[in-house]
Amino acid sequence: MRSFWGLIRAYWFSDHWKEAWSLTIIIALLTALSSKTGVWFAEMSGELINSIAFYHDAANTTPLRSLLTSAGMLVLLVIIKDAGITGTKTYISATLHRKWRSWLDSRFNEALLDQNHTHFHAQNGGDVQAPDNIDQRIQESIKGMTGGAIGLAMGIMAVASSLFFVGQKLLSMSTEVHGLEMFGEYGSAVLALAAVAIYVPLNTYIAIRLGGLLERLSIRMQTAEGSYRGELTTFLRRSFHVAASRGEAAQKAMHERLYVDIDRTWARMNVVNAGYGSFERIYNFVGARIVAYGPGLVPFITNRVDLKGYITGAELVNALITQCSWFIHVMPAIASLRANSRRVIDLAEAIETVQEPRAFYQRSGHSDFHYGLQNPVFGLSIQGLELTHHGQDAAPFLSAERLRFxxxxxxxxxxxxxxxxxxxxxxxxGLWAYGRGTVVFPEGVxxxxxxxxxxxxxxxxxxxxxxxxxxxxxxxxxxxxxxxxxxxxxxxxxxxxxxxxxxxxxxxxxxxxxxxxxxxxxxxxxxxxxxxxxxxxxxxxxxxxxxxxxxxxxxxxxxxxxxxxxxxxxxxxxxxxxxxxxxxxxxxxxxxxxxxxVLPAELTTILAHPENFEDRWKRLPRIRIRQK
Missing domain, CATH: 3.40.50.300 (P-loop containing nucleotide triphosphate hydrolases)
Incomplete structure (x- = not known):
């Protein structure tokens, strides 16, 4: 789990793979069904607009019935899609999120709290900077990363299924377009897909650049908030000492100093988020009102399609733009996903790095401790012990050639x-990083x-x-x-x-x-x-x-x-x-x-005054004498 994709796919190839893949397949099927329902929605929207446009047409013998039927079917589709399909998919995806997060959380807890004391070594010594705010990484970062990854995966599924179903429908409705005769009857479909292919990627590039800035700001914000929260937690644990030393002013100044970084980062994030929101709203308007309706306008003007076909085609293009623009709409969430995954990966790398403590510490100093077992009769033995501090050239500050307990x-x-x-x-x-020596413990003790x-x-x-x-x-x-x-x-x-x-x-x-x-x-x-x-x-x-x-x-x-x-x-x-x-x-x-x-005081008194020996001897049974 030391890379992004390794971290993301670990759950699906773990001992819980059946659970992971079952939920994933259900989500994929519901996503495909939702995309197909979107095609039906576009067709029914065309029917509704057509029934309104031709309400007073003499050939329309049941105008009210046609209008109400189209409106009713449209409402029914909305209920089926949003309440039924989308609601079920939301529940299943939330279940996958919960189980994936739980699995990852347990893996990190097992890795940190192993018999190797990994949690201790990851935060002490070595030439690798210790990961800050491990509690935040395990809880908030894993939660945000798993949720963001599931949302990203569902978005990709939606784009793929939408391209298939909507593209299929556009091709079936396509007609020849003046100036694009080389494409024959697929001219209008080519025009619509070309508009989407130009408009969406160009704006996605802009969104990615803004998302990169948001990612960097998110990492900085998490670090700053984690440090501030950590200091608050530590302060509350030592509140008595702060009160006893009247150190409230110094503590307050420390809190204010830590919060400055949060405030500045937040201010920059507000500017970027506001700019991104404006960009997204303009993008949505242009996509829904111009790009979606533009390609079908040419065949409509030349009488290649009627109003119903024009509206249906525009709604299909709008649906395609909406699905393909999912990356743009969730780019802030993707930035948070990348930031969270980076925090989790850093922790995973720190855990992996200290799996061999001696090798880990040898990178930043001299570490050559050996531990063994011997017959318990011989007790605890220490030989050639030298303790040093960080650094390859550090001199020993404590030495013991041979000790036996x-x-x-x-x-x-x-x-x-x-x-x-x-x-x-x-x-x-085994909790000191640098030095050398052999420590032999009594076996089975x-x-x-x-x-x-x-x-x-x-x-x-x-x-x-x-x-x-x-x-x-x-x-x-x-x-x-x-x-x-x-x-x-x-x-x-x-x-x-x-x-x-x-x-x-x-x-x-x-x-x-x-x-x-x-x-x-x-x-x-x-x-x-x-x-x-x-x-x-x-x-x-x-x-x-x-x-x-x-x-x-x-x-x-x-x-x-x-x-x-x-x-x-x-x-x-x-x-x-x-x-x-x-x-x-x-x-x-x-x-x-x-x-x-040292003899017991009562026995010392007896030996010092032998004239009272007989009287004091009677009290000796009450004296505790340790036998060796």
Whole structure:
């Protein structure tokens, strides 16, 4: 789907091809029937005009009956064509539009949300500019493109069928024309078709030039509106921070600056649209009143055709001009179609480009990461790791020759801000673009990455706790138990709700409660390898201890790699260490060292005062001693 025609025909050659072709064939048949009805309409228009012209003729013995019959048949044809045929075709084409758009939407969502993290790579790094406003491209651009393409296809069908049926009728009615004797009895048909062939293409060329300008303006308008809408959405998500910093004036100035581009582009589009509208109205008048009636005037003056034949021929030519002028009438829509398709194709190209992330990033920097699996007994191993930034000549800002995280080991990462702590965790998880190294994961062990900022999608509470797995994988009892252990027991009764009092869970829960929700996920899903990237930043000291203790008590043998703001790792309430080792990053080098074990405070007191040994020994069963 990286070209216009590839994108357009993909649905018809997909696994939904039966659905696509069935609807298309029905539309084609209805279009042909509509064109044939147009011929009947032209003939009946001639009958009506003829019955009016000869109403008082002595030879007309039933003038009123003839007039009413012709008028009634004309009205009946209008009802059949516009209400029956056109109405049915509109419904079928709208159904095709809906199904085609749904199919395309699902394909792009599947491509973006694959296991390769394509949505992430398409927007980060590389020498290819990331596509802006992906939400707009998937929704508005696909909708506009599919609708425009179906309309264009129906117009082409209408032109083809009209040329066949109307041309056939013109040929059957044709007569010799003075000055065109070389064409014999086809003289009037040749004259009519020549008038259409000259008038329509010439004006279509003008329309195409104007349409190209509209296409460029449409793309610019979509980009400007998408940027403005995106900033509005982002602003509403951070409205608290804007209010707290009294940043309304700066935010307003930003909105006004973004809207300027919309306003200027809109002004230019208004000028072009107004000019195109004037061109189209003049074209319609000349076509319907001059070009349509001109060719038949010569044989009518020379008595080659009567009034009925002249009117019928003029109506047929007018119908032909109308059908062949479809491109002119919808050129603004075609411009929008091309603009929308360009936006969708750009997104498809970006998705295709990042299917091999390493090759993609190697075009703009050094990227040579290797990921493998090993026996879980050996834990997580890292060798020859170097992290760099964008650029082929970028020097490493972080290196680690050899690191090993044993099963059940808790490691605390410390270092100054900007030293690369989060970059290290991203690289381990395949989310860092540039550098080199080998990362070997324990085979069959589930990993979990908990970031500092928690964004909750609009799902039910149970679905949020079960993410990224399916709610059906866990019972309500299991989810409720996890919430209780995480300190969110008050919300257990709302497991199936996706909001509370009109507010989503993302709006309702505080930052600390969201991080407790992450704890509930961990306790429920029991990962074997856990990455905590400042995942306790919104919790108070007691909350941080409870966070760690819940994991320690409920996730046996979990390997934890954690980043926190604190200079030293937190300890349990009884004074023991949660963490077994510290990974210090300084001067661009990561070095891992073991922490000395700390005895529980009660046991330390016993050893310090042996005279009270017997009394204190009785209380030892209440002391939690972790066995290693």
């Amino acid at each position: 044993k099963r059940g080991e808790w490691t605390f990462i410390k270092g100054e801000s900007g030293c690369g702590k989060t970059s290290l965790i991203k690289a381990i998880n 589930k990993t979990f990455y908990a970031a500092q900022e928690v964004k909750l999608p609009p799902l039910s509470l149970k679905e949020l706790v079960c993410l990224p797995e399916a709610p059906a994988d866990y019972s309500d009892t299991q989810v409720a138990a996890s919430l209780h252990k995480a300190g969110l027991g008050d919300f257990i009764e709302y497991l199936t709700d996706d909001n509370q009092k009109g507010k989503s869970w993302d709006q309702l829960l505080s930052g600390g409660q969201k991080q407790k929700l992450v704890v509930a996920r961990i306790l429920l899903q029991q990962p074997g390898l856990l990455f905590l990237d400042e995942a306790t930043g919104a919790l108070d000291p007691d909350g941080k201890i409870a966070f760690h203790q819940a994991i320690k008590d409920n996730c046996r043998d979990v390997t934890v790699i954690s980043i926190m703001h604190e200079a030293v790792p937190p300890k349990a309430a009884d004074g023991t260490n949660f963490y077994d080792s510290v990974l210090a990053i300084a001067d661009g080098v990561a070095v891992k060292t073991a922490l000395a074990p």
